[in-house]
Amino acid sequence: MSTNETSFKPALHVECRMRDTDGFVRPDRVREEVTEWICENFISLRIDQRLENYEELNHGGAIQSISVVGFSGVQEDSLFHRLADVQLDVQAYMLHPYVVDDHVSEVRPGQQHDDELKPKTRTMPLPSANIHGLWESFTTRMGIVIYWLNCIRELTSKVSMTKSQRLDPNIVSWNHLVLLYGPPGTGKSSLSRALAHKLTIRLGKYFLRGKLVEVDPQSLFSRYFGESGQLVAQIFEQINAMADDEACLICVVIDEVETLTSPRERAATGNECGDALRATNQLLTCIDALRHRPNIVLFCTSNMLQAIDSAFVDRIDIKQLVPNPCPRAIYEIFRTCINELLRTGVLVPSKSNNEDPNLNMRPESPLSQSVHDFVLIEPISIPRFAEMEIRLYDQPHAPARKLWIISQKADGLSGRTLRKLPFLALALYTFTEPSTIHEGLYALSLAVEHELRAYNPHDTDLSD
Numbered sequence: 379m380s381t382n383e384t385s386f387k388p389a390l391h392v393e394c395r396m397r398d399t400d401g402f403v404r405p406d407r408v409r410e411e412v413t414e415w416i417c418e419n420f421i422s423l424r425i426d427q428r429l430e431n432y433e434e435l436n437h438g439g440a441i442q443s444i445s446v447v448g449f450s451g452v453q454e455d456s457l458f459h460r461l462a463d464v465q466l467d468v469q470a471y472m473l474h475p476y477v478v479d480d481h482v483s484e485v486r487p488g489q490q491h492d493d494e495l496k497p498k499t500r501t502m503p504l505p506s507a508n509i510h511g512l513w514e515s516f517t518t519r520m521g522i523v524i525y526w527l528n529c530i531r532e533l534t535s536k537v538s539m540t541k542s543q544r545l546d547p548n549i550v551s552w553n554h555l556v557l558l559y560g561p562p563g564t565g566k567s568s569l570s571r572a573l574a575h576k577l578t579i580r581l582g583k584y585f586l587r588g589k590l591v592e593v594d595p596q597s598l599f600s601r602y603f604g605e606s607g608q609l610v611a612q613i614f615e616q617i618n619a620m621a622d623d624e625a626c627l628i629c630v631v632i633d634e635v636e637t638l639t640s641p642r643e644r645a646a647t648g649n650e651c652g653d654a655l656r657a658t659n660q661l662l663t664c665i666d667a668l669r670h671r672p673n674i675v676l677f678c679t680s681n682m683l684q685a686i687d688s689a690f691v692d693r694i695d696i697k698q699l700v701p702n703p704c705p706r707a708i709y710e711i712f713r714t715c716i717n718e719l720l721r722t723g724v725l726v727p728s729k730s731n732n733e734d735p736n737l738n739m740r741p742e743s744p745l746s747q748s749v750h751d752f753v754l755i756e757p758i759s760i761p762r763f764a765e766m767e768i769r770l771y772d773q774p775h776a777p778a779r780k781l782w783i784i785s786q787k788a789d790g791l792s793g794r795t796l797r798k799l800p801f802l803a804l805a806l807y808t809f810t811e812p813s814t815i816h817e818g819l820y821a822l823s824l825a826v827e828h829e830l831r832a833y834n835p836h837d838t839d840l841s842d
């Protein structure tokens with residue numbers, strides 16, 4: 379098959395997580411060997427599949443896991459893909475260990491004035507154990523996730539093209555700027571970090587390392603009039619210096635970017651101070667200056683798109699609304715929380731037949747035989763939506779089914795609120811310790827109703 383034919387095929391992404399080998403094993407060698415092994419041993423692959431029996435490979439000892447993580451084609455929601463129809467994209471990476479206290483840019487003790495004039499950033503090497511798994515918690519298969527798949531695909535191709543083809547930024551416009559906007563608590567900041575992590579893995583062919591730089595926008599405002607512009611310039615000087623290492627992908631995250639980019643017309647009419655105007659001007663200049671750096675991507679988040687300067691909005695390459703999670707995403711949020719409560723023993727699997735007659739039927743019982751194939755006897759974790767969807771109506775009492783009904787009811791709540799609810803529900807509505815999974819789910823359903831009433835005080839009938 380010609381190379382041209384291959385490059386037009388959609389990509390199937392496979393991630394190969396390596397053990398820490400102290401640099402003895404090169405990721406590109408692992409990538410090559412795993413690609414060859416997959417082509418020789420598989421006809422098709424399923425999204426989310428974990429590949430086994432790789433230990434026999436020359437680099438098998440250096441591999442911790444191999445998973446099929448995504449597909450960049452038209453039918454992004456289909457689960458099975460024939461290798462003959464795709465371009466295999468294997469990435470080998472090593473996670474940097476968990477960092478408890480992120481590095482905050484240096485400030486010298488005892489220098490009060492100096493401290494205030496230092497913009498604060500946190501840096502973390504990528505890919506990082508701190509962020510690992512975050513992307514997956516957002517990208518439930520199908521549903522709202524499609525735009526994230528598009529977003530990562532667009533970013534990957536733009537960064538890789540500017541890096542490999544050395545495109546002239548004055549001719550091909552790419553400002554390296556992504557804006558995630560939407561209501562509070564929908565996961566914009568977490569998604570920016572998750573995107574940075576994922577992008578570093580996916581671009582492992584082009585960049586040997588990655589770095590996440592999180593800028594605290596509040597620290598860019600000084601109480602000394604006229605200093606804010608300088609602080610912005612200072613932070614971008616630091617970022618520019620980091621980008622001198624061309625083998626490193628620098629992902630910068632600026633939360634609440636509207637604080638730095640308030641519309642300059644407002645300042646001109648006297649409602650905003652001149653210092654803010656200088657900060658906005660400086661930021662725009664710095665963004666323009668970064669355009670020739672193929673290894674920088676800037677992720678910004680905002681709750682208020684209308685409060686951002688139009689010249690900044692005009693420079694944005696990828697602008698993505700992050701809405702409240704849809705029921706499938708809500709199911710995933712609740713599912714991960716409940717599984718964590720089960721894992722730690724805060725919740726326990728069902729103990730008696732009283733709660734759910736189907737659930738504890740013994741497999742030996744002839745009466746149970748017909749339902750046994752479908753029934754979870756002692757669930758130790760709730761399955762993913764994709765796994766339980768086909769069996770949804772066969773098991774009216776299964777925890778997964780109950781959770782799906784609760785998730786549909788919780789539509790409209792923010793991701794932040796949803797993450798709090800399972801734990802809060804146990805504190806408010808259960809009286810035994812530990813509670814069973816069914817008691818926990820009943821409590822969660824009450825907590826959701828309570829929260830919805832707080833959102834819509836006039837809506838009294840929330841039963842389904």
Ligand SMILES: Nc1ncnc2c1ncn2[C@@H]1O[C@H](COP(=O)(O)OP(=O)(O)OP(=O)(O)O)[C@@H](O)[C@H]1O
Pocket residue numbers: 515516561562563564565566567568569679680681702703707711792793794795797
């Ligand atoms: N769709 C979602 N899926 C999974 N978790 C989510 C989702 N939305 C929000 N969360 C969780 O909610 C919490 C808050 O997220 P985050 O701070 O990223 O939101 P935000 O949109 O940046 O909020 P704000 O605008 O108030 O700063 C995090 O723990 C995040 O994991």
